[in-house]
Amino acid sequence: MNKTISITINGEAYQQSVPIRMLLVDFIRDVAGLTGTHVACTFEGVCGACTVHLDGEAVKSCLMLAVQADGHRITTVEGLAVDGELSILQKAFNDHHALQCGFCTSGILMNAAEFLKVNPRPTEAEIRSALVGNLCRCTGYAHIVDAIKEAAGRAG
Amino acid sequence: MYPAPIENYVAPATVQEALKALGGQAAGEAHFIAGGQSLMQAIKSRLISPRTLIDLQHVAELKGISAEAGGVRIGAMTRYRSIAGEERLNGAYEALRDAASHVGDRQVRNRGTIGGSLCWNYLAACMPPTCIGLGASVELLDTKGEKRTLPAEEFLRGPLETARKENEILLAVVLPGAPARSGSAYKKWGLVTDALPVVGVCAFVQIGDDGRCRRARLAVGGLATGPRRSKAGEEALAGVAAKDAEAIAAAADRAAASTEVQADMWADASYRKALISTLAREVVSTAFARAQARRAA
Numbered sequence: 001m002n003k004t005i006s007i008t009i010n011g012e013a014y015q016q017s018v019p020i021r022m023l024l025v026d027f028i029r030d031v032a033g034l035t036g037t038h039v040a041c042t043f044e045g046v047c048g049a050c051t052v053h054l055d056g057e058a059v060k061s062c063l064m065l066a067v068q069a070d071g072h073r074i075t076t077v078e079g080l081a082v083d084g085e086l087s088i089l090q091k092a093f094n095d096h097h098a099l100q101c102g103f104c105t106s107g108i109l110m111n112a113a114e115f116l117k118v119n120p121r122p123t124e125a126e127i128r129s130a131l132v133g134n135l136c137r138c139t140g141y142a143h144i145v146d147a148i149k150e151a152a153g154r155a156g
Numbered sequence: 157m158y159p160a161p162i163e164n165y166v167a168p169a170t171v172q173e174a175l176k177a178l179g180g181q182a183a184g185e186a187h188f189i190a191g192g193q194s195l196m197q198a199i200k201s202r203l204i205s206p207r208t209l210i211d212l213q214h215v216a217e218l219k220g221i222s223a224e225a226g227g228v229r230i231g232a233m234t235r236y237r238s239i240a241g242e243e244r245l246n247g248a249y250e251a252l253r254d255a256a257s258h259v260g261d262r263q264v265r266n267r268g269t270i271g272g273s274l275c276w277n278y279l280a281a282c283m284p285p286t287c288i289g290l291g292a293s294v295e296l297l298d299t300k301g302e303k304r305t306l307p308a309e310e311f312l313r314g315p316l317e318t319a320r321k322e323n324e325i326l327l328a329v330v331l332p333g334a335p336a337r338s339g340s341a342y343k344k345w346g347l348v349t350d351a352l353p354v355v356g357v358c359a360f361v362q363i364g365d366d367g368r369c370r371r372a373r374l375a376v377g378g379l380a381t382g383p384r385r386s387k388a389g390e391e392a393l394a395g396v397a398a399k400d401a402e403a404i405a406a407a408a409d410r411a412a413a414s415t416e417v418q419a420d421m422w423a424d425a426s427y428r429k430a431l432i433s434t435l436a437r438e439v440v441s442t443a444f445a446r447a448q449a450r451r452a453a
Contacts (some may be wrong), residue, residue, distance in 0.1 A: 001161055020162040020209070043200045045193065048263060057266045063196040064267075067165045068189075068211055111263060132350045133261025 005070035009034065010079030018066050025050040027066035028076060036077040036106045037061060040135070048134030051107035052076050058114040060133070077106035080113060089113055089151040098147035100138035108134045112148050122152055159199045164208040171217055171297065174325055177210045179299035183322045186210055190233055190272030193264045218271070218327065221245075228331040232271025237262075239270060247450040248334030249290055251342035251358045251439070255282040258350045271326045274308070277382065279315035280352035285377030286342045287329060288312060288385055289358025295327040296320060305330070309375075314382040335371075338362040339446025341439040344377075345431050347422065353378050354422045357411075357435040359443040361393065367448065369396045374411055374440070376432055380418035388414035389436060398444035408436035 004017045009032050016031055028037045041047035045063040052061045053075035061074075080087045086094070089112060099105040108131070115122070115130040122130070127148050131141060164186075168174040178186055187206035189195050198204050212218060218233035223244040230239065230252075239245070240257035259265055259273075259282055273283035274294065287294075287308040294311045297303045298321065308329070311319045320326060340360040344353035356377040364370045372393035377383045389411025396403040412433035419425045 001163055003165055020165045021159040023158070044197055045264070048261070051263055054266075058263050059267050060263050063193055063264075065159075065162075065165070065196075065209075068167075068192070068213065070167070115262065129349075130262055133263045 003067050003070075005067055007066070007069050007072060007074055009074045010076060020065065020067050022066045023062055024052075024064040024066045024069050024074075025061035027069070028052065028061060028074065031066075034076050034078050038103055038106055040103065046133075046135070047104070047107070048111060049104050049107040051110040051134065053110060053114060056114065056117075058111045075110070077109055080109060087113070088154050089116065089148070092147040092151040092154065093144075096143045096147040096150065098139065098143040104134060104136045108136065108144060112151070116148070116152055116155065120152060120155065122148070124149065159196075160202055160205040162199075162206065162209055165211065166208070167211040167214050169214045169216075171215060171325060171327065174210055174212060174215060175297065175299045175323075177208075178323065178325065181208050188212055188275070188325065190275070191235065191264075191267040191269040192272070193260065193268040194272065194276045194278055225333060227333045230270055230329045230331070232274075232326040232328055233269050234271070236260075236265035236268050236270070240265060247340075247446050248338040248360070249331055249340055250446055251286050251290060251340035251360065251443075254342040255286040255344075255356070255358070258282070258344065261350060270329055274312065274329065275318060275320060275326055277312050277316055277318050278352075279380065279382075280346075280354070280378055282342065282344055282353060282356050282377065284308070284312045284383040285356050285375040286358045288383050289342070289360050289373050289375035290331055290340055291360065291373055293330045293332075295330060296324040297327055298325075299323040303327075309383075309385060312383050315380065317382070335362045337364070337447050337450055339443040339448070339450060341442035341446065343435050343439050343442075345435060355428055355431040355435060357432060357439050359436065359439040361440065361443045361447050363398060363444065363447045367398050369393050369398075369444075372440075374436060376411070376415055376436075378428070379415070380420075381416055384415065386411040386415055386432075386436075393440065398448055401441070404440050404444075405433075405437050408433045408440065411436045 038049035040049040050061040186208040218231045236256040292308045342358040344356035360373040362371040374386045374389040392407035392410040412429040417428040
């Protein structure tokens, strides 16, 4: 019922015996104590709030078991800033007021950060399409799209 | 939401190890997990409660697309992300790119696989009708080492049902060598952008020197009976010229009229038929255009 796993999160190695049924998002929040990764829909995998990077790719950490991440590298929103300095994307979110309540923000940042690596010069339509998997109920998305657009410009 | 307790988890590195793990379990107690984008929902909602999970993520031989003159082979663990970006599918098998690039969202496409989708055969899924429409076959291997190949349309049965036996693993989806002047397309309609399809339609056409349809395949998804070919629609496309919008519309109407549809909370029966007709018209026109582009090249 339990299995010992090793997961590297934001460069730090965590080795722990966990129930096989434990979701990756619960490992991140409860075992590693990194509560920047959020849980909203809890079951369907439709809200995107729990998005993290698995070996550099955006995935929903509620649609995986922690044991499936054994031996893998995870990055969470806490891992975006370098030496306390916010990333270009995070700064753009700040500048454009791309969050109100902030609940969805960490998932959107993680999705957008990988999206911009795959597509560094996106059109607005591509940005909007990339956000399909993240629900935001405050902003109406307009400022989020603006922030991502500006981050793409600044990074180049 | 937590899954019910799971007793064992194994992550084999080869197909042989995966089948050995499967063979060591009593029937129905073990479940393969591919990308897990549907299965984890089913496990969390306790629609299924496997005692053992066999995770296929490390089985390298199940991943990747190889395109050769004899056809295209897509490993069962190939992700939507890879299929969506595979330019060698353009033309004859471009419907797969259409379908894969709009499954769920980009996080789902980073994990979800073609084999997982086919083995789950959810009612509202894009891969099942697309594979039927393209005339794909599936390769299965059992715990005794017996391999079999069968057409996707025989493999895929009613929703959540397939012809896969308890002791088999899906190895790959195989597409036949693409005939010259052939094209395909897939399109779905859902309640919101990139939503699960209420209806999805895949068309494949091959045209002759005269620009007329020599061979057509048309498949519909989102049906309570499971994904189905529309043979009436295919017959109505025979000999139709690529530019003949009226004949294409008539064939699309035939496909809709002859398909048995259900009414549910997303669409009543007549609306579902209107969707089939509209989508069929679009995908057949796109498939013709792609077949013609290949002729010019």
